Amino acid sequence: xxxxxxxxxxxxxxxxxxxxxxxxxxxxxxxxxxxxxxxxxxxxxxxxxxxxxxxxxxxxxxxxxxxxxxxxxxxxxxxxxxxxxxxxxxxxxxxxxxxxxxxxxxxxxxxxxxxxxxxxxxxxxxxxxxxxxxxxxxxxxxxxxxxxxxxxxxxxxxxxxxxxxxxxxxxxxxxxxxxxxxxxxxxxxxxxxxxxxxxxxxxxxxxxxxxxxxxxxxxxxxxxxxxxxxxxxxxxxxxxxxxxxxxxxxxxxxxxxxxxxxxxxxxxxxxxxxxxxxxxxxxxxxxxxxxxxxxxxxxxxxxxxxxxxxxxxxxxxxxxxxxxxxxxxxxxxxxxxxxxxxxxxxxxxxxxxxxxxxxxxxxxxxxxxxxxxxxxxxxxxxxxxxxxxxxxxxxxxxxxxxxxxxxxxxxxxxxxxxxx
Amino acid sequence: xxxxxxxxxxxxxxxxxxxxxxxxxxxxxxxxxxxxxxxxxxxxxxxxxxxxxxxxxxxxxxxxxxxxxxxxxxxxxxxxxxxxxxxxxxxxxxxxxxxxxxxxxxxxxxxxxxxxxx
Numbered sequence: 001x002x003x004x005x006x007x008x009x010x011x012x013x014x015x016x017x018x019x020x021x022x023x024x025x026x027x028x029x030x031x032x033x034x035x036x037x038x039x040x041x042x043x044x045x046x047x048x049x050x051x052x053x054x055x056x057x058x059x060x061x062x063x064x065x066x067x068x069x070x071x072x073x074x075x076x077x078x079x080x081x082x083x084x085x086x087x088x089x090x091x092x093x094x095x096x097x098x099x100x101x102x103x104x105x106x107x108x109x110x111x112x113x114x115x116x117x118x119x120x121x122x123x124x125x126x127x128x129x130x131x132x133x134x135x136x137x138x139x140x141x142x143x144x145x146x147x148x149x150x151x152x153x154x155x156x157x158x159x160x161x162x163x164x165x166x167x168x169x170x171x172x173x174x175x176x177x178x179x180x181x182x183x184x185x186x187x188x189x190x191x192x193x194x195x196x197x198x199x200x201x202x203x204x205x206x207x208x209x210x211x212x213x214x215x216x217x218x219x220x221x222x223x224x225x226x227x228x229x230x231x232x233x234x235x236x237x238x239x240x241x242x243x244x245x246x247x248x249x250x251x252x253x254x255x256x257x258x259x260x261x262x263x264x265x266x267x268x269x270x271x272x273x274x275x276x277x278x279x280x281x282x283x284x285x286x287x288x289x290x291x292x293x294x295x296x297x298x299x300x301x302x303x304x305x306x307x308x309x310x311x312x313x314x315x316x317x318x319x320x321x322x323x324x325x326x327x328x329x330x331x332x333x334x335x336x337x338x339x340x341x342x343x344x345x346x347x348x349x350x351x352x353x354x355x356x357x358x359x360x361x362x363x364x365x366x367x368x369x370x371x372x373x374x375x376x377x378x379x380x381x382x383x384x385x386x387x388x389x390x391x392x393x394x395x396x397x398x399x400x401x402x403x404x405x406x407x408x409x410x411x412x413x414x415x416x417x418x419x420x
Numbered sequence: 421x422x423x424x425x426x427x428x429x430x431x432x433x434x435x436x437x438x439x440x441x442x443x444x445x446x447x448x449x450x451x452x453x454x455x456x457x458x459x460x461x462x463x464x465x466x467x468x469x470x471x472x473x474x475x476x477x478x479x480x481x482x483x484x485x486x487x488x489x490x491x492x493x494x495x496x497x498x499x500x501x502x503x504x505x506x507x508x509x510x511x512x513x514x515x516x517x518x519x520x521x522x523x524x525x526x527x528x529x530x531x532x533x534x535x536x537x538x
Contacts, residue, residue, distance in 0.1 A: 008427070026426060034431040038438055087450045088443070092459035093471075104439045111435035115428050125431065126424035133498055151473075155461050159472045163480050170487040177494050185501040252462055257446025261439050330537040333483070337535040341490075342526060348497070349519045355504065356512055 005122040005295055008033060037114045037125055041268055046076040048267045051311075052318050059322035086256040091153060094253065098152035102145050103254065103261035109141030110265045113272045118193045120285045120302030127193040132184055135276060136177050139231065142269065143169045149262070150250035161249040164329060168230055168237060171336035176227035178344040182220035183213050183280050185351055186368070196284025200291070209286035209305070216365060217351075219375030221281040223344050226379075228273040230336070233266055235321035239329055274313035275306075282309050325390065339382055347375050482534055493522055 008029055015025035050065070050073060057064030065072030090099065116131040118124035128134055143166060150162015184190055187198050201211035214221045230237040251262045278284060285302030293301060327335070354367035461468040500507075500515050507515065529535055 026423065027430070030427045030430045031434075034427060034434050038431065038434045042438065084446055084449050086446070087452060088446050089454070089458055091461055092456070093461055100443075103443065104436065107439040108432070108435045111438070112428075112432060115431050126427040128424055128428070133495070136495070153461075154472045155468075156463065156472045159476075163476060167480050167483050170483060174487065174490050174494065177491070178497075181494070181497055181501055184498065185504055188502055188505050190498065190502060256450055257443045260446075261442065333537040334535065337486075337526075338530065342523065345519060345523050345526065349516065349523070352504070352512070352516055352519065 005299075006127075007123055008126070033125065034115075038111050041111050041114055042264065044271065045264045045267045046080065048271055048314065049076045049079075051315065052267070052321075055315060055318045056322050059319070080260065083256060083260040088256040088258060091155070091253045093154045095152040095154065098148045099253075100258075102149035102152060103258045103265075105141060105148065106145035106265040107261050109138050109145060110269045110272065112138050112141070113269075113276070116192045117272065117275050118196045118279060118284055119306050120299040121197070121291055123299055123303065124193045127191045130190055131192040131195075132180050132190040132280075136173075136180070139169075139173055139176070142265070143173075145265075146250050149254070153250070153253035155253050157248075158250050158252050161252075164239065165233070165250055167329075168233075168239075168332060168336075171333055172227040172230035172237075172340075175223050175336065175340035175344045176231060178341075178348055179220045179224040179227065180276075180280060181348055182217050182351060185348070185355070186213070186217070192279050192284075196279055196286060199283040199286050205292075207286075207289060207291050209283060209288050209290050212281065212283035212286065214281040214283075216369055217281070217372045219347055219372030219379070220344070221277070222376055222379055223340055223347075224277055224281065227336075227340065228277060229317065229320065230332070232270040232273050232317075234270055234317055236324045236327050237332060238321075239326055239332060270317055271310065271314055274317065275310045277313055278306065278309045282313070331386070335382075339379065343375050343378060347371060479537065486529055486534060489525070490522070493518075 008026075011029035011032070012022075012025045015028055016022060020028070053075070054064045054072070065075035068074040068078050090096070113135060115125040116128055116134055118127070146165040146169070147162050150158045150160075150165065153159070183195055187195055189195060189198075199209075199211045199213055201208045229235070251259055254262060283305075285306040287301065287305035290302050290305060291298050350371040351368055354364055354371065357364050357367055461472075496518070497515075500511075500518075504512075504515070
């Protein structure tokens, strides 16, 4: 943190140096930055879909897309072209304005997240002083878009899925927001840039970059990660597009580019929730020697670290998608309200007490760590029990023969009288 | 200070225009042959009976209400968290009481059965 370099400042200085008035320079610099940022977000989706398809196919012992371009890299481009050339059908009984606006809002809420994500030191759209709160607010735009789509389609499946989306996203919003509160409480700032910068580890003037908050609060990270899975509608929680029950969810009636918008929003949302997790808990752009280099190299190194971490989180999400079974709607609701919310509330309470303990930073941080480890133990215990039970249940469902020998006949009058 | 919000404003404009432009491109490039059956509601091939805009289960409404209460109260915690390091003993006691009330409210909802999903 020796010099505060910011992309927008240097760009504005460049433009004013060319003889532009101040407000024009600011507008042009911000416009350019925002345009690049938004387009990177959209183009990123093509890569994300390719990664998901490749990883999923490997998990399922397939090869995956390999025809279009090397390693099938251009498969998603071809898919996008196909979607562009498809007819956009608007159902006759739908609510026109809401129906048309829903895909737009769904993408809007996701791209806006980009504004506060710190990609590298000084490379953040804008370091808002309410950064974390801004992310919380944007989470609601996506919920609204999904409900708009589900309701306006005038289709029973879409409506059911729309209500499910709202119930799921609202329920998991609470644990997510509360687990985002944990780093804010510790660091006393809501700026995403400062939260990243605070996670360095300075030894002898060198920044090793391993002061990640996940080492101090793994419990909050676990709860954030689970809620982020639910918020991005990924697999253990993808019951709102359960193919066998609801056909495809709230976007059944959408076709062509409008469908592509929902698809795109879901993929970038997954990636950005990973990016938020990286920023808040996994050190953001922090890594060995990231701010000990001269100006351009330090930014490039930070960008590389950030991307490695975020793609790693994304691949972990895909891995979970490939291996976990979907949960039922009642299990989903009770897991949010009866496990995550009480746990994360107690965690926040414990952190508040711990941060005011006498005896210096070591005791305070130690207390926070102990509380987090307890939370991790409880969550993993509950999840483990659930999946163990689920395994037994599904085995019984698929192997009825093994049960025949174990079943006793119903007690008749003679056996009851005989005493058994 | 407030200059940063100009970026958010500009980004919001672009974030709105991009999906609109993409859907518009779809309209331009795609074929357009509307007919009555295509515009019908999709229901796995069965002819649709009635509207989807019906009265729905109150459970979803209840969850929405609980969410609203919690979210508003949680948002209050953010300003407190910012200043938490400098809070006096009284402030800390007040904050902890606030969180305790939140937990008690959740336990009350639990006992009343609002969290059960039938």
